[in-house]
Amino acid sequence: MSAQIDMEAGLxxxxxxxxxxxxxxxxxxxxALEKLAAELRHAQENVGFYxxxxxxxxxxxxxxxxxxxxxxxxxxxxxxxxxxxxxTSLGYVPSKSxxxxxxxxxxxxxxxxxxxxxxxxxRAPDHPSILAERRFHGPNQWPDxxxxxxxxxxxxxxxxxxxxxxxxxxxxxARALDLPADYFEPFFNDPMWTTxxxxxxxxxxxxxxxxxxxxxxxxxxxxxxxxDEPGLQVQTxxxxxxxxxxxxxxxxxxTGEFMNRWTNGRFIATPHRVxxxxxxxxxxxxxxxxxxxxxxxxxxxxxSADNPARFEPVRMIDYLSWYVDxxxxxxxGGRREDQASDETDDR
Numbered sequence: 549m550s551a552q553i554d555m556e557a558g559l560x561x562x563x564x565x566x567x568x569x570x571x572x573x574x575x576x577x578x579x580a581l582e583k584l585a586a587e588l589r590h591a592q593e594n595v596g597f598y599x600x601x602x603x604x605x606x607x608x609x610x611x612x613x614x615x616x617x618x619x620x621x622x623x624x625x626x627x628x629x630x631x632x633x634x635x636t637s638l639g640y641v642p643s644k645s646x647x648x649x650x651x652x653x654x655x656x657x658x659x660x661x662x663x664x665x666x667x668x669x670x671r672a673p674d675h676p677s678i679l680a681e682r683r684f685h686g687p688n689q690w691p692d693x694x695x696x697x698x699x700x701x702x703x704x705x706x707x708x709x710x711x712x713x714x715x716x717x718x719x720x721x722a723r724a725l726d727l728p729a730d731y732f733e734p735f736f737n738d739p740m741w742t743t744x745x746x747x748x749x750x751x752x753x754x755x756x757x758x759x760x761x762x763x764x765x766x767x768x769x770x771x772x773x774x775x776d777e778p779g780l781q782v783q784t785x786x787x788x789x790x791x792x793x794x795x796x797x798x799x800x801x802x803t804g805e806f807m808n809r810w811t812n813g814r815f816i817a818t819p820h821r822v823x824x825x826x827x828x829x830x831x832x833x834x835x836x837x838x839x840x841x842x843x844x845x846x847x848x849x850x851x852s853a854d855n856p857a858r859f860e861p862v863r864m865i866d867y868l869s870w871y872v873d874x875x876x877x878x879x880x881g882g883r884r885e886d887q888a889s890d891e892t893d894d895r
Contacts, residue, residue, distance in 0.1 A: 565782070566591040567795055571602035574716065585723035592724065592803055596818030597782050599798040604716075605709045607797060610773045613706035616699045617830050620691055621663060621747035631665065631689040636681070637872055637881035638666045638742070639689040643749070645880030648763035650871060653783060653819045658757035661824055665745045666881065669711070669738075670704055677738065682840060683869060684742055707743065707834065710771050713799075714741075714836040717769070725811065726849045735838040740864055741767075742837075748779060748822060748829040759822035759829065766871040767804035767837040767864075774798055777829035783819040792820075804835065806867055809859040812850040840865040 568587050572580035591598035620628070625642075633639035644659035668686045671678050677685040690700045718736065719729035748759040759779055772780075780792045780800070792800060808817035822829070845861040876882025 565595060565597050565599060565792060565800075567599045567601060567798065569602050570600055570604070573720070574602070574604055581719060581723060581729065585720050588720050589724040592815040594816070595782075596816035597792065597800060597802045597820070599795045599800050601795065601798050603713055603799055605706075605713055605773075605799065609706050609709055612698075612702045613832055614773075614775075614830055616696065616702050617665075617745050617747070617832060619696055620665060620699060620745070621830070623691070623695065627692070627695065628663070628665075631691065633666060633879065633881040634689065635683075636668075636686060637683055638668055638686065639881070640665050641876070641880045646760070646876045646882075647884070648761045648875045649884075650874050651761065651763045651819070653787070654756075654762035654821075656756070656761040656763075658754055658761070660758060660760045661749065661751060661753060662759050662822070663747045663749075664880075667703070667707075667743045667745065669707075669741050677840065683865065684740060685840070703745075706832070710834045711739070711741065711836070714739075714769070714771065714834075717801075721769075725814070725847060727847065732838075735842045738839045740837045740840045740868070741835055743832060743834045745832045746830065748777075748825050748831070750825055750827050750829075753824040757824070759824050762819050762821040763875075764808075764817040764819050765802060765804035765835060766806060766868055767835040768807045768810075770802050770804060770833055770835050772800045772802075772831060772833045774800060775829055775831050777825050777827050779822045779825040779829050781821050781823060783821075785816075789821070804837075805871075806837065806844050806862075806864060809862065809867075810844040810847055810850075812846040812855065813858050814850045837868070838864055 566587065568584060568591065570584065573584045628640045631640040633641050641664040643661055643663050646660045647658070648656045667688050668684055670688060671686050673687065678687060715736070718732040722729050722731040762783070774794055778791060781789045782792050783789055803815045803817050805817045807815050842864045843861050844859070846857045851857050872881060873883040877884040
């Protein structure tokens with residue numbers, strides 16, 4: 549099953565983003581894991597993106613999350629800045645705080661036109677990673693309950709549902725890579741996932757400026773429930789930009805660079821971008837990553853004498869730190885030395 553995204557693509561590349569139906573797998577039907585793994589393998593080796601349907605995350609939960617995000621970004625700037633990103637690289641990121649200079653497919657020179665609230669997996673105050681003050685682990689910054697009384701509870705419920713889905717996908721990824729179904733479990737004892745809850749205003753971009761500029765995601769895999777407002781575009785291997793068409797009730801999933809390295813290039817980290825929308829656009833992407841000390845050393849089924857390791861091993865936390873520090877200025881939680889964002893120049 550697939551969703552057509554371009555009728556005029558060349559014959560030497562995929563013309564569709566696959567649609568993977570999880571119903572039989574989640575129901576535990578005989579043979580469903582192997583069938584789904586084969587479909588996922590094809591998607592990840594040839595496209596890098598796929599839609600999932602019958603995924604078990606309720607539409608109501610997704611709709612409630614999007615409603616909370618809209619309410620947050622409707623707050624006055626001074627309220628949002630009370631949550632400005634901190635030393636853990638979590639919190640509010642004003643517009644024009646990122647330029648994806650690590651992109652290998654575009655010379656990004658203009659700051660991106662999106663605002664974001666960065667949130668990590670919720671952890672208890674006495675969690676070892678909180679006590680160690682590890683970056684990207686929290687504590688999270690939450691909106692004032694007097695202004696947005698339902699935000700924290702509804703977003704945590706939504707995040708929990710996506711995390712549960714992500715764990716259910718781990719055996720599928722393992723089998724797609726010809727590994728035992730439980731292979732990835734030890735690497736996700738404390739998954740280092742983060743979320744980008746974003747607002748893309750309907751404003752006119754400058755030349756070479758985007759809602760979010762052409763880039764590849766940093767991590768293992770990304771889950772993104774489709775937005776009501778289009779704007780996401782995926783680049784084919786020949787360099788053409790294709791819109792990610794809407795598939796009702798779907799979540800779109802893609803490979804990140806850490807997974808690309810871990811699979812020795814076998815699973816594609818596909819470039820994508822968000823163009824400036826015609827109407828205000830909101831999104832909530834969850835970057836599902838392994839525990840902070842996981843090393844992307846090529847998986848045993850992805851390296852051989854004829855296919856030697858292509859990348860130096862790197863820890864998850866080190867790769868994410870490099871990625872953020874290169875692409876985000878200090879207002880965005882990184883270390884780029886660009887001028888501060890317009891919204892915060894005079895504070």
